[in-house]
Amino acid sequence: MAIDRRKFISRCAKCSATIAAASIADTSSLISIFPADANAELPRADDLSRIEARHYKKLEHLEIECGICPRKCKISPLERGYCGTRENQDGSYYTLVYSRPCSINVDPIEKKPLFHYLPGTTAFSLATAGCNVNCKFCQNWDISQVRPEQLDNYDLSPADIARLAKQSNSPTIAYTYSEPVIFYEYMYDCAVEGHRNGIRSVAITGGYIQPDPLKELLKVLDAVKIDLKGFTEGFYKDYVQGELKPVLEAIKIMHDEGKWIELVYLVVPTLNDNPEDIKRMSDWIASTLSPDVPIHFTRFHPMYLLKNLPPTPISTLEELFSTAKKQGLNYVYIGNVPGHEAEHTYCPQCHRILIQRQGFTLESFNISDSKCKFCGNKIPGIWS
């Protein structure tokens, strides 16, 4: 289904979050298996939330310092942090997006993408407005780079989210589309409510988060997909408005804490596609994390503030795929190129296809008891 994004944005000014939900997350195809009219019945919010934020310090003169992300915003009364979703009101810090998702959808888990996590299942997916970076290539900027009052939001408590997830027969809640770090409190409480109802939680994040809140959060998450946006500080500074080092530290913490992680690297032609950087990144993954951590090289499409570049050539994706494989990574994928042979999972030992995919659909599944059906090799992931 093709969507004219320009028309969408034009229509979207203060309009239906249901439409927003259907328009985001992927540029190549859109799938919603949540009944089309279901969102229409969900309650709408006519205000923002005012729930005290976690992880902040009170300073002199009623200022506060946010402790959620490495930006450590210092915020005066009446002002908000970089994310636009947390506000200092009289010297206390509040999240404005608790129970205020702007996007609700049920997606295949492959769309996140998480390829080694409950393949073929769905994720009840949600986002609020806001983000703690400002990537010039953001695919979802119309919700991530706006303030919550500029969208129509739902009024859904964590208990509501757990109930709706269950109703949709999704085994997982996914915090996704924008940047869940900025709706930390809501994500955390939804994950707790989900677990109470037998539903797991995954975060789809840029990983720009401080160690302490991250460690606390990991206790209630089951898997994390991290968008590693480049492998140089220069790229993070110029095109992400963030920093690489804290992201790498966060990824290491996630791995050290035993959480299942997958990495996505959106390849932006001429800006972060240097094979030498990919070689260094692959070495870092293999040595600091594990050669078994999957990495997805995904195709860029011109968007937001980077409309002057072409889509990533497939040959570039294939070159980087080969570079990562040569450096010893076992599970390397190419994404946003439907039908490409590198969207399947192969056994690193016998090289047979373990999971055959066509877009977000599974065509075959050859893993049993976490092992390759053909050669018995153990395949890392969460399979049941």
Next chain:
Amino acid sequence: MAKSKVIILKSSKITGEPNPADVGHLIEMLGEGLMVLASEQKPQIALNEFIPPAKRVGIKPNCLTGKMTSSSPTLCNAIAKLLSSSGIKEEDIVIWERSERELKKAGYQINYSGSGPKVIANDSPGVGYGSDLAVYGKVGSLITRALTDIVDYHINFPVLKDHSLAGLSSGLKNFYGAVHNPNKYHDNNCDPYAADVYSLPVIKEKNRLTIMDCFKIQYNGGPAYNGSYAINSNMILISDDPVAIDVIALQILEDTRRQYGLKDLKSVGRYPSYLKTAADTSHKLGNFEIGLIEKVEITV
């Protein structure tokens, strides 16, 4: 390079927020200032040098802090009356802010379609933001339709206050209220962001004047109101150079800080370097060098 004029209007009759009964006096003050700025003999002709008649004119106050240090509704009323006496229909005057809540808290009455100037906000029905991203330098934003679609010319109507991140929050910084994502533009003391926002063509081309309300100066602890560091004053600044007027505002802020025993903004790590950036060769928004600014003090 031509010098820029910044008019410093003073009145012994005004200290702090003016009484609504002072409108006539404020109109007189503004008229005197505009005549000097435009080198004209009549206030209306002077104003028309900047704002041609028969056009829709926007006025952007700064209403972040409620009644204490927001742009004065009484002074705004004086500006509107002067505009209407110079050929602008009252209903073509549009006073706008980020949110209706902020306008109301500062003492403005929302007016979508009644008689008199319109008073609207970016979150008013039918306003919102345009759908096209405007891009300049490090800035990429949607701009309020108040500026893109509703008005032809514009008067910036800021206050003079300290800002915990920007150092100075006055004229250039006031246009953060015109974009949908101001929270993205506070790093590095707002440099170059404040200069980049003003350089967005719709702002740079439509804004013709800055009239700065200095009736209350928040010289430390801003941008919110902090009574320990706010003083009453009797000044209004006017200029058609958006950089020069902020440079003079900065002088006043630094002088006041010194007077009350505070360190200068550079020493406390928040010098508003965006002012120099605004005058550089890629922005060319006005004059930063003090030698290129002519200060004219007028007491009315």
